[in-house]
Structure formats: C-alpha cells, structure tokens
Amino acid sequence: MQKHCSGYILSFFFTLLFAAFSTGCTIDEENLENFFKPQPTTHIISAAELHKEYDLNVIAADMKYRSSVIIVYGVVLDIGIDTSDRTYVIIGAKKPEGIRCFFARKDMASLARLSKGQFVAIEGKAKSGDANTFVIDKARILSDEEEDNILPKPTIVGKDATVGKDAIRWVQADIMPGFLHQEKPEYPEKARIAGIEGKVFVIVMIGKDGKPSKAHVLKRTPPEQTVFDKPAMDAVMNSTYEPAMQNGEPIETWLTIPIRFSLR
Known part of the structure; x- marks a missing residue:
C-alpha cells in the first residue's frame, strides 16, 4: 500500500512539472548562448600603449579590445561631467591621447579625491573607438592594494x-x-x-x-x-x-x- 501511494505521489509530481514547462516555461536562447560563450579576457595595459595600438591599426586593436574587460593605467589628464551628465576621467600620457573612462554617479566621492597628474589604474568594459576616442564604460578605480597585486x-x-x-x-x-x-x-x-x-x-x-x-x-x-x-x-x-x-x-x-x- 505504501509503495502504491509513493508511486502515485511521484507520478503526480512529474505530471505537474511537465505541465509547468509545457505551458509557461521557455528556454532563454540569448542567455543560453551567452552561457556557452568564453568569458571576456582582462587586458592590462598602459593608456599610452593602448593609444599607440589604436593609432597603428584601429581595426586590429578594436578586434582585440572591444567588449573585453580592461585595466588601463596612466596619469589623470582631466576629470569632469559631459553633456549627458555622465562623470568621466581621462587618463593617458598627454592630450588628446587620453582614454575616456565613464563612471556611475555613485562613484562621485572617489572621483572628487582625484587630481590632474595623479597616477591611477582603472578597470572597466572597453568600447569601440579610435586612437583619440577610446572609451571605457562601467569604470572603477583600483585601490592601492589592487594596484600592488596587479602591477x-x-x-x-x-x-x-x-x-x-x-x-x-x-x-x-x-x-x-x-x-x-x-x-x-x-x-x-x-x-x-x-x-x-x-x-x-x-x-x-x-x-x-x-x-x-x-x-x-x-x-x-x-x-x-x-x-x-x-x-x-x-x-x-x-x-x-x-x-x-x-x-x-x-x-x-x-x-x-x-x-x-x-x-x-
């Protein structure tokens, strides 16, 4: 008797599970595709060297860095807010060869402590551009401890x-x-x-x-x-x-x- 009850309960459970999938559950093909994609590579490079690569060959550099996680280090050239109310920091060796890094508004306090001429290392997602308009999105400033570990x-x-x-x-x-x-x-x-x-x-x-x-x-x-x-x-x-x-x-x-x- 106990075995029969267990069998009915198990059968009922799988019936409900099948019904749920057949009526309301679908496969998220985009997420499934992203799941099997390799994780983005983290590149560590100076702002001056990154500018040089784009200056030599924009297509090759864009294929290498676009959409990847990147850590760029260099001297702060400018700090500000653009016309779209986005906060940014430009780092590099000299203008106009800087890398523009965009930050979230929540990072305003940390950006307020920066000054031009200061050395920083910044991590974010690389976006396409050319030698003078390379952009890093979702940026964050690495701590001194992280710098010591990475550099x-x-x-x-x-x-x-x-x-x-x-x-x-x-x-x-x-x-x-x-x-x-x-x-x-x-x-x-x-x-x-x-x-x-x-x-x-x-x-x-x-x-x-x-x-x-x-x-x-x-x-x-x-x-x-x-x-x-x-x-x-x-x-x-x-x-x-x-x-x-x-x-x-x-x-x-x-x-x-x-x-x-x-x-x-």
Whole structure:
C-alpha cells in the first residue's frame, strides 16, 4: 500500500512539472548562448600603449579590445561631467591621447579625491573607438592594494630605502630593461626624525645605451608627501641599466620604478 501511494505521489509530481514547462516555461536562447560563450579576457595595459595600438591599426586593436574587460593605467589628464551628465576621467600620457573612462554617479566621492597628474589604474568594459576616442564604460578605480597585486610589486625595504627590482613597463619588448647597479636612495634626515614614511613611483627614460636620460615623479603615497621626490629621482638617475631589447636590437623605453621609504 505504501509503495502504491509513493508511486502515485511521484507520478503526480512529474505530471505537474511537465505541465509547468509545457505551458509557461521557455528556454532563454540569448542567455543560453551567452552561457556557452568564453568569458571576456582582462587586458592590462598602459593608456599610452593602448593609444599607440589604436593609432597603428584601429581595426586590429578594436578586434582585440572591444567588449573585453580592461585595466588601463596612466596619469589623470582631466576629470569632469559631459553633456549627458555622465562623470568621466581621462587618463593617458598627454592630450588628446587620453582614454575616456565613464563612471556611475555613485562613484562621485572617489572621483572628487582625484587630481590632474595623479597616477591611477582603472578597470572597466572597453568600447569601440579610435586612437583619440577610446572609451571605457562601467569604470572603477583600483585601490592601492589592487594596484600592488596587479602591477609588479616593489621590494619591501628595511631601515633604508631601496629600489624595487620589479617595475612597470610602458612598452613591450623581447627583453625588458634591468638594473646593472641600483643606487641606494638617501633617506631624508628630516623625514627620519619626523618618522615619515612613503612610496614614490619614478618614471625614467632608458636609452638604447642603457643610460637614463630623463625622469619625473609619476605617483607618490601619501600624495601630498613630496619629501622623498628628490632622493628617489637622484637614485633612479644615478643607477645604471641594461637596455630593453626588441628583435635583437636595443630600444628606448620608459620604465616606472617604485621606491619605498620605510623606517621599519
């Protein structure tokens, strides 16, 4: 008797399930198609290099980046609100070669803390464009912690500042530039007495002969702490390097070197 009841209940359940599917349930073909699509690739690239790729071949670059998740890093060139009331940040090396990144209104507070000339890394969805109108939608600013995880990590230093061996490369090469000799930055005495610590990102041009030709501060933490700028710049310019190599030939490249000043 119990077996018969169980059979009737099970049969009744499947009948109801079949009726539900036959009358009100349909397959969402679009979602099913998206389910089997590969997930978008995350590209990590400097704003200057992204502009260069679009400038060389718009079609090739658009096929590579359009609709993908992208992380672009560079210097803030402009911050504002367009005629459609959309908030944006433009990052790059110089105008008009900037990448326009659109943010949601809820991100206004974080955008208000930015300033022109500040280094940032931004993640979002790439949209089609050309070399001067490339757009990133649904953008967000990466935190310092995320930057450290995504971009090459600096060396953790001891009581004196040292130059990190890892660095952010602005151009791709077969062999990236490296240190032959790392000049040790001098810890400013007034900073040592005051117990001040910080981190400076210095961008330096490494020539084909491996010699640094020019440099400037790209970013600092804390942003207002400039006491470490000069010793960081001096250390970078007084270091010696192996040049980057492309197709067996030395090439000129920008190299960003993180330098941390710590009393621990």
